[in-house]
Amino acid sequence: xxxxxxxxxxxxxxxxxxxxxxxxxxxxxxxxxxxxxxxTALWLARPAPVLGGWLELDPLARVVLPMTSVLxxxxxxxxxxxxxxxxxxxxRVFVGGLLVLLSAMTVVALSQHLGLLWxxxxxTTLTTAPLIYFDKSARSLEAAWKYLLxxxxxxxxxxxxxxxxxxxxxxxxxxxxxxxxxLTRAGVALSSPWVRAGFVFLLVGYGTKMGLAPLHSWKPxxxxxxxxxxxxxxxxxxxxxxxxxxxRVVQVCSAAGESAFARDALVGMGLLSMALAAVFMxxxxxxxRMLAYSSVEHMGILALGLGLGGAAASGAMFHTVNNGLTxxxxxLAAGNIHRSYGSKRVDEVRGAAxxxxxxxxxxxxGFLAVTGSPPFSPFFSEFSILNGALGSGRxxxxxxxxxxxxxxxxxxxxxxxxxxxxxxxxxxxxxxSGDTWLTAGPPxxxxxxxxxxxxFLPRELKLVFDAAAARVGG
Amino acid sequence: MRMSAWxxxxxxxxxxxxxxxxxxxxxxxVIRAAAAQGALLAVMPLLLAWHTxxxxxxxxxxxxxLVVKGIVIPRLLLWAIREASIRRExxxxxxxxPSLILGGVGVALAFAFSSAMPLPTPEQHAFIVPTALSTxxxxxxxxxxxxxxxxxxxxxxxxxxxxxxxxxxxxxxxxAMVEAGVLLDLFAAVFVMGIVMFHINREFSSLDTEKxxxxxx
Amino acid sequence: MTILxxxxxxxxxxxxxxxxxxxxxxxxxxxxGRQGPPLWxxxxxxxxxxxxxxxxSRTTTWVFRAxxxxxxxxxxxxxxxxxxxxxxAALSFAGDFILFAYxxxxxxxxxxxxxxxxxxxxxxxxxxxxxxxxxxxxPALFLCLITxxxxxxxxxxxxxxGPALPLAWSRxxxxxxxxxxxxxxxxxxxxxxxxxxxxNTHLELTMIHEVMVLDHSGPDLALILYGASLKLFLFGALxxxxxxxxxxxxxxxxxxxxxxxxxxxxxxxxxxSIMARLRLVRVPQLLVGASVxxxxxxxxxxx
Numbered sequence: 001x002x003x004x005x006x007x008x009x010x011x012x013x014x015x016x017x018x019x020x021x022x023x024x025x026x027x028x029x030x031x032x033x034x035x036x037x038x039x040t041a042l043w044l045a046r047p048a049p050v051l052g053g054w055l056e057l058d059p060l061a062r063v064v065l066p067m068t069s070v071l072x073x074x075x076x077x078x079x080x081x082x083x084x085x086x087x088x089x090x091x092r093v094f095v096g097g098l099l100v101l102l103s104a105m106t107v108v109a110l111s112q113h114l115g116l117l118w119x120x121x122x123x124t125t126l127t128t129a130p131l132i133y134f135d136k137s138a139r140s141l142e143a144a145w146k147y148l149l150x151x152x153x154x155x156x157x158x159x160x161x162x163x164x165x166x167x168x169x170x171x172x173x174x175x176x177x178x179x180x181x182x183l184t185r186a187g188v189a190l191s192s193p194w195v196r197a198g199f200v201f202l203l204v205g206y207g208t209k210m211g212l213a214p215l216h217s218w219k220p221x222x223x224x225x226x227x228x229x230x231x232x233x234x235x236x237x238x239x240x241x242x243x244x245x246x247x248r249v250v251q252v253c254s255a256a257g258e259s260a261f262a263r264d265a266l267v268g269m270g271l272l273s274m275a276l277a278a279v280f281m282x283x284x285x286x287x288x289r290m291l292a293y294s295s296v297e298h299m300g301i302l303a304l305g306l307g308l309g310g311a312a313a314s315g316a317m318f319h320t321v322n323n324g325l326t327x328x329x330x331x332l333a334a335g336n337i338h339r340s341y342g343s344k345r346v347d348e349v350r351g352a353a354x355x356x357x358x359x360x361x362x363x364x365x366g367f368l369a370v371t372g373s374p375p376f377s378p379f380f381s382e383f384s385i386l387n388g389a390l391g392s393g394r395x396x397x398x399x400x401x402x403x404x405x406x407x408x409x410x411x412x413x414x415x416x417x418x419x420x421x422x423x424x425x426x427x428x429x430x431x432x433s434g435d436t437w438l439t440a441g442p443p444x445x446x447x448x449x450x451x452x453x454x455x456f457l458p459r460e461l462k463l464v465f466d467a468a469a470a471r472v473g474g
Numbered sequence: 475m476r477m478s479a480w481x482x483x484x485x486x487x488x489x490x491x492x493x494x495x496x497x498x499x500x501x502x503x504v505i506r507a508a509a510a511q512g513a514l515l516a517v518m519p520l521l522l523a524w525h526t527x528x529x530x531x532x533x534x535x536x537x538x539x540l541v542v543k544g545i546v547i548p549r550l551l552l553w554a555i556r557e558a559s560i561r562r563e564x565x566x567x568x569x570x571x572p573s574l575i576l577g578g579v580g581v582a583l584a585f586a587f588s589s590a591m592p593l594p595t596p597e598q599h600a601f602i603v604p605t606a607l608s609t610x611x612x613x614x615x616x617x618x619x620x621x622x623x624x625x626x627x628x629x630x631x632x633x634x635x636x637x638x639x640x641x642x643x644x645x646x647x648x649x650a651m652v653e654a655g656v657l658l659d660l661f662a663a664v665f666v667m668g669i670v671m672f673h674i675n676r677e678f679s680s681l682d683t684e685k686x687x688x689x690x691x
Numbered sequence: 692m693t694i695l696x697x698x699x700x701x702x703x704x705x706x707x708x709x710x711x712x713x714x715x716x717x718x719x720x721x722x723x724g725r726q727g728p729p730l731w732x733x734x735x736x737x738x739x740x741x742x743x744x745x746x747x748s749r750t751t752t753w754v755f756r757a758x759x760x761x762x763x764x765x766x767x768x769x770x771x772x773x774x775x776x777x778x779x780a781a782l783s784f785a786g787d788f789i790l791f792a793y794x795x796x797x798x799x800x801x802x803x804x805x806x807x808x809x810x811x812x813x814x815x816x817x818x819x820x821x822x823x824x825x826x827x828x829x830p831a832l833f834l835c836l837i838t839x840x841x842x843x844x845x846x847x848x849x850x851x852x853g854p855a856l857p858l859a860w861s862r863x864x865x866x867x868x869x870x871x872x873x874x875x876x877x878x879x880x881x882x883x884x885x886x887x888x889x890x891n892t893h894l895e896l897t898m899i900h901e902v903m904v905l906d907h908s909g910p911d912l913a914l915i916l917y918g919a920s921l922k923l924f925l926f927g928a929l930x931x932x933x934x935x936x937x938x939x940x941x942x943x944x945x946x947x948x949x950x951x952x953x954x955x956x957x958x959x960x961x962x963x964s965i966m967a968r969l970r971l972v973r974v975p976q977l978l979v980g981a982s983v984x985x986x987x988x989x990x991x992x993x994x
Contacts, residue, residue: 130670142688145674148670153617159656160640171594
């Protein structure tokens with residue numbers, strides 16, 4: 001288990017040391033492949049917990065780790081082409097930072113200790129903030145500052161919440177520990193007002209990291225200004241591990257008997273996120289910011305599923321995987337379009353389907369997937385969440401959910417169609433930035449995966465999702 | 475004075491420093507006050523836990539916190555304001571006097587809240603929770619209402635101070651690694667913020683975050 | 692015996708105060724490296740002014756003539772409520788601290804009215820500034836007194852500063868310390884000292900208190916200066932009794948008390964020497980800060 005954490009870190013050190021600009025992206029590829037190999041070995045071998053129970057490959061980790069690993073590998077391949085095109089910018093910090101990010105995300109997924117979880121999440125913020133500034137423009141600097149400040153603020157509040165939870169267990173009969181196993185075993189022995197207070201702060205803190213409304217203010221700026229590659233990893237990987245952190249908190253709350261309170265809060269915030277995303281998606285003029293609001297929407301869907309519990313929670317686990325992969329498609333394709341036209345604005349970009357014969361249609365297909373069209377996999381995960389809502393008699397929740405999904409479909413569709421359709425002559429063009437196999441192949445592969453998962457979901461994966469939902473107390 | 479009277483004095487001094495941070499506009503004074511607060515809090519584990527057996531671990535934590543919060547981070551911030559040649563905070567979004575009053579109200583509420591929520595470990599000092607919450611509230615006010623980037627970073631530092639106070643409640647069973655990790659994260663966060671501020675100053679020739687408002691919907 | 696004692700203390704109260712501005716000026720001069728005026732300078736000034744004739748502007752009315760008299764009378768009456776030495780006050784009843792505060796406010800009001808009566812915009816400006824700062828200093832003063840009342844369980848000045856005070860100090864020292872600091876700031880504000888106002892300034896834009904009394908001359912000015920020194924003595928007495936917090940009776944108590952008041956004046960001198968006057972927009976922040984400090988002390992007592 002240490003291999004998957006330490007291998008990317010070692011390669012990050014290598015990347016910092018290597019002086020050659022051209023060779024450095026290979027470290028990314030090597031790190032990604034090693035990580036993927038390690039995760040596959042872990043999945044097959046089913047190892048026992050290590051470090052005294054601090055790290056364990058439990059069902060939640062099984063959901064998120066493979067997806068993160070695959071996403072990173074694909075992005076690493078994309079990075080070869082992307083960084084070669086951006087040879088004028090020093091990529092030392094970029095490559096090293098991404099590898100450290102991979103390691104930190106792995107720790108978050110595996111961690112069974114709330115303190116270690118917190119440290120790793122803070123590390124994801126710190127290691128990605130400088131990367132947003134890769135463009136070295138005033139706008140990306142502003143985005144990086146807002147991201148750094150808002151996320152650090154949220155994480156500090158999450159630390160307070162973690163301490164509250166520890167305090168809840170600090171009484172004479174309590175577990176006096178931050179290990180999930182101890183906390184869930186203690187159950188109702190945990191002091192109730194402190195568990196609630198802790199949950200509130202942790203929801204605010206980790207919700208900021210995920211990008212749930214109303215804590216999402218950094219997302220449009222950060223995702224809008226970051227390179228497409230980083231956007232894919234942030235919206236596919238980092239938000240997913242933020243969700244895992246939140247799920248672990250819910251795990252503790254359910255064991256302590258506070259699940260009703262926690263679930264209501266999650267459902268509320270989930271619907272609020274979807275509503276806000278719907279409102280801001282309409283008339284969005286920058287297609288990368290549009291993707292950020294799509295991320296807010298999907299985090300809302302995840303929170304909603306987790307809050308509803310049961311089959312919906314299992315659907316939320318499935319959706320974590322789907323969202324991650326689909327966001328990869330969207331951001332990488334959007335990155336290609338941005339680079340080819342030199343602009344992110346909808347009024348300047350049109351006809352992407354003709355100028356970029358792979359990336360353009362990919363963007364359109366990605367849009368269809370992310371808004372839940374069959375036969376892509378997000379349809380099935382979103383459907384099971386809807387099923388869960390209606391099945392437990394929550395008609396209002398289900399109705400609002402459908403309504404927001406439709407509004408988002410319309411809003412996003414208008415923007416995407418404007419970008420993809422039409423005649424590209426007359427639109428700004430950056431020379432030598434068409435589709436190549438390195439830049440268009442990876443998102444195509446991810447889309448294939450999304451399609452595959454939609455058409456055929458292996459039974460073993462379904463069992464993992466159900467086990468993860470049960471772990472959280474669904 | 476008894477040992478607990480000294481600790482009470484330290485907590486009260488921490489809250490008084492909170493008020494000073496909210497009211498002052500001189501950046502050097504604010505940085506020094508935040509450093510003093512951090513140094514005071516670094517001494518707290520020794521005052522609270524001087525009778526336990528793990529003196530070595532407590533001492534290490536205190537010295538680490540003192541160095542990071544009291545020396546390294548203030549040096550970094552003083553360097554930042556020297557680089558950017560700024561000395562005063564401009565009138566913040568929530569003015570100085572309303573900030574001070576809001577801070578006072580926050581402190582009162584923190585004391586009220588903490589007497590309503592009983593501690594599972596009642597043998598700990600009664601002022602820890604209200605002081606922690608007051609300092610967190612002060613830090614939050616500073617981050618949200620100040621315009622200069624340096625002041626926002628100081629707000630973040632003060633917020634972490636407040637969380638640190640709260641962590642003192644758990645010092646007897648929190649593993650050393652997590653505490654060290656928290657301290658390291660604080661240092662790393664402020665370091666990264668310092669770098670970004672350096673770039674902001676270079677790009678905009680100012681650390682006024684009013685200039686960072688191009689991105690919006 | 693007690694009536695004689697009270698009368699003796701009152702006599703002291705009427706005779707001693709002009710010494711205090713002398714102490715302040717002497718300390719300031721010494722710290723600046725100069726010799727400085729003699730300690731009894733104000734007595735000489737008062738005598739000189741009393742011998743002179745007064746000049747009254749044609750635009751003034753009886754209000755202008757009444758101002759200094761009412762001011763002095765109010766401050767002297769407030770002295771009846773204050774406890775000097777180790778003894779209780781000459782007059783005391785429940786809630787007398789409110790009367791105390793408002794007698795001082797009445798004195799200020801009389802001065803302000805006299806200033807406005809001259810019809811000069813210059814003095815009007817000073818009056819406006821003085822009243823603004825006073826409106827911020829008053830909550831601070833009241834919060835201090837309420838903290839003191841809560842700590843000692845008494846709502847009379849004599850009770851607050853009496854035998855219950857040492858007990859309160861041993862139980863709630865931090866709260867009382869905060870109240871004492873806030874009280875010192877209020878004293879600086881109410882007596883027009885640096886950092887709120889510079890008593891030596893000659894510049895129009897920086898004057899607050901000086902400009903209000905600019906038109907008074909002769910015996911009226913003597914009354915005003917004497918009243919100001921009485922007010923300084925009153926605040927000193929309040930501060931010293933709060934801080935000392937022990938009850939020593941008789942002559943020893945009186946000796947300690949007087950030494951304390953002189954030390955208070957010396958402290959003001961030191962503060963005036965170290966600090967510069969605050970910009971006018973910063974003075975409200977200082978006063979609100981004092982209010983918040985004493986409010987915090989009160990919160991500590993209430994929990």
